[in-house]
Amino acid sequence: MADTKRLTDPNILRHAVLDFRQMSTFVEDPLIFERGEGVHLWDIHGKHYYDGLSGIFVVAVGHGNRRVIEAIKAQLDRLAFPPPLHGTNVPLIELTDLLVRLAPGDLSAVKLLSTGSEATEIAMKASRQYWKQAGKPTKYKIISRYYAYHGATLGAIAAGGTPKRRIPFEPLPAGFVHVPTVHCYRCPMGRTYPGCGVFCAEYLRHVIEMEGPDTVAAVMVEPIGNTGGILVPPPEYLPALRQICDEYEVLLIFDEMITGAGRTGQMFACQTFGVTPDILCLGKGLSSGYAPLSATLWSERIQQAFWGPEEAGVEFGDGHTFASNPISAAAGLASLQEIIARDLPANARVMGERLQAHLHKIGKKYGIFGDIRGKGLLWAVEFAQDPATKARFSVPIGKLIGQEAQRRGLITRYDPDWIALAPPLIVTAEELDAMCAILDESIGVVLDQVE
């Protein structure tokens, strides 16, 4: 049994620096998880929680998955860390081969890494080196979108699109340009879909022309953005980006950290939307969190530019000590095998419909859901005090509801204006119903308090 008194002692806890967290608040009422099974979590006091967020869009196969645990144990017994500059290892070869077989189009090369931030950095570095070696060395700019989150390292922050994540670290690396995101409920350009003709995609064309197409290396987007509240593009949007990138010889990068590994109902969201990028970034659900793992895949054309005689020095110039870690690769391989064996993308589609139906029902009951949006098992509700006018609440309603849900044993992703649910892809109908019942009660309690 955990020594709860010691673990919650503020004098001990204060030494830990947690992600995006004011530690002075955290130490007052710390949440310390101890155990997980399926979609269930327990804290050190034995309190139960439904993991309605898969950790943070990570635990695709659920907690305590035996296939993944046994694969990691077996690999640990065999080999934990071979010399990465001299050779490679068995799980890495198996995982890269499987990823290429699963990926659409001619995405045929895989660089394994540890974190999502590394995967997006490597996508940007590969784009720049590609154009240098493809005879267009002036193409270096990366265009990304406001609202984007591509990670926490400096290059990834430079591509990121929220002031909160950028300003503390400015000045950021040069060579980054931003365009408005796709946000049909609160369009930053004041347009309305479908009458807008997906103007946000067309705007990209304008920006590429004004920057000079010969200076632009790549456009990087999340197929569904998290920040802003699960921003799902209309069907024409990603195909339009693909077409514009092709017209101006610009590489298209999809950051599928959240949407990859079955989350949207296909193995990758690029398949859900029918658009193949030149570079695909994966992480989070790739290993379901059992070990740090991410990956950047790129097309044969890019691979060809990095393939040549030893003396040409054209190989991709990037390395990380833990990039080819066999424990992580074994975890990723087993997690993907589990996703395939149980057809978890199909479960994401079926359970996603059920979740959507629950949200519509709860929305009708309270009349404060301005927008309900999502795909597969990735859904958000944006609150509005008056859905007719889209007027916001004067209180951070999403945060209050998210905190109440947490007190009642449901983990969600929340923000002042919205709340998101993305449970593990193994979730059953009963578990989903129980999660939605907690959300329903939590909204009722919070509305009683604020009204």
Ligand SMILES: Cc1ncc(COP(=O)(O)O)c(C=O)c1O
């Ligand atoms: C879309 C997206 N890209 C990149 C990242 C960065 O991944 P990591 O936190 O593993 O570095 C995240 C993390 O939340 C993300 O959501």
